[in-house]
Amino acid sequence: MQQTFIQHLKNQLPEDRSIIDEIADILNINYDAAYRRVNNKTNLSLEEAVILAKHFKISLNKLFEVGSQQTLIAEKSPKIVNTAGLEGYFKASLQNLAPLTKMKSASITYSAKDIPLFYTLTDSFLTRYKIYVWLKFLNEDGSMAKTTFEDFIKHIPTSLLESAFALGETYNYISITEFWNDNTINGTLQQILYYFETGLLSKELALNICKDLSYIVDHVERQTINQTIINSKNNAAYKLYKSDLLTMSNTIMVKTNHQKVFFTPFTVLTYFKIQHGQTCEEMDRFFQKQMLNSKLLVNAGERDRSLFFNKMHQKIKSVIERINADNDSIVF
The missing domain is CATH 1.10.260 (434 Repressor (Amino-terminal Domain))
Incomplete structure (x- = not known):
């Protein structure tokens, strides 16, 4: 050797x-x-x-x-336990991502077990709620155990929000291919219900978050039809595949003409970064095969595409009804 x-x-x-x-x-x-x-x-x-x-x-x-x-040798992203750590995570991600916005060959492939991160980094109630959920789960000193979402948003650091928005904006300039299925939206809906039912999320704020989530579904549908990233100044391409055969994993692959690297989840928001050449090629081939066994929604026809997005809107509507009535179980 x-x-x-x-x-x-x-x-x-x-x-x-x-x-x-x-x-x-x-x-x-x-x-x-x-x-x-x-x-x-x-x-x-x-x-x-x-x-x-x-x-x-x-x-x-x-x-x-x-x-x-x-x-293999993998690089693990830093552990996050507080707002400073989360802000550092956003800033480090932005620093790593920014060079890709200047490369025409750069692309991202995202296996969306949950709604991709960049949709939840805008000036919205959903973004603030996601930050709240992440920090409640990652916090180790118990200081957020009884903190309500309403109290949290009163004191959320401006710098934390600005770093989140800046990272989210960066994705507008990179071509993206995503794999979704009927369950991609479920995790976020379950988070809304969980904290609403525990009394940490008010009815008014829960409904606002659902409204933001519905906007994301509409946003993704428009991108799917137009095949471009909305608000992109460089006409970054967008493709959405409906994958019913395989379970999504939140794995992200970044490709340029010179390099392939992918990130696979470790814990909440932390990833293993894999740069091993042969393994990256295997992952790229896996995604290519997944495309062949999935439905590219822009080519699926209006009926199939509408059914897919309407099903997500129906799930959101079901949660809204549960919040308003606070009875009857919901089946995803």
Whole structure:
């Protein structure tokens, strides 16, 4: 494994440069020590291999691709436990996403088990409610245990909202393909009912959130028909597939002409970032196959498309009726 890795490093250098001198310089060791590592007489430590990989801008997975093909290195997004952590998450996501808005080849594929994040990052009651739900679940000191949504929105930091809105706006400039099914909306509806029934969400605010959710369904339907991202200044493309065969996962794949990377859920809002080349290709092929086994709604015909979106509106209506009457069970 070490010999193959060293050979990979050699291939990165011009012919007139010595790999031994290069390694000695990078690792700050003498020539003899570098010679022993290059000739496999001394094992590279993990720390040394990481230093070399960073210097040569090689994915750390390269350290394993020459060995077990089943071994991956994943980067985990930071843990979120409070408003500062959530704001940092939004800002870091924006920083990572912003370069994609300037690349015509950039695209996102989203397996939507729940309504995709970027629809819930606008100036709306739904956005504030999602932030409330996330923080109640992620908070570890119990300080939000009895906090009502009404109290929460009175004190929500302006900077937190601004960072959320900025991230949501960024998605308007990237071409997006989404997979939805009849259950994609269920998680948000269940969250509305849960906190309404526990008394932490008032009737008035619950109805406002449902109104925002209905707007998102209309928004997605318009994008589906037009095949473009609404409010996009660069005519970013939009495709929506109805996938009845497979359960969605909230996995997100980002592709450019130069790279593929995907993010798979770990906990609430946290993801594992996978850059391993072969694995990313496998995920891309999986999504391509899923497209073949799904229905592209712009081509499905007005009847099928209307049935799909009307079913979501009916679910929202059912929740509204439950909130107004506070009786009768709801079946999704």
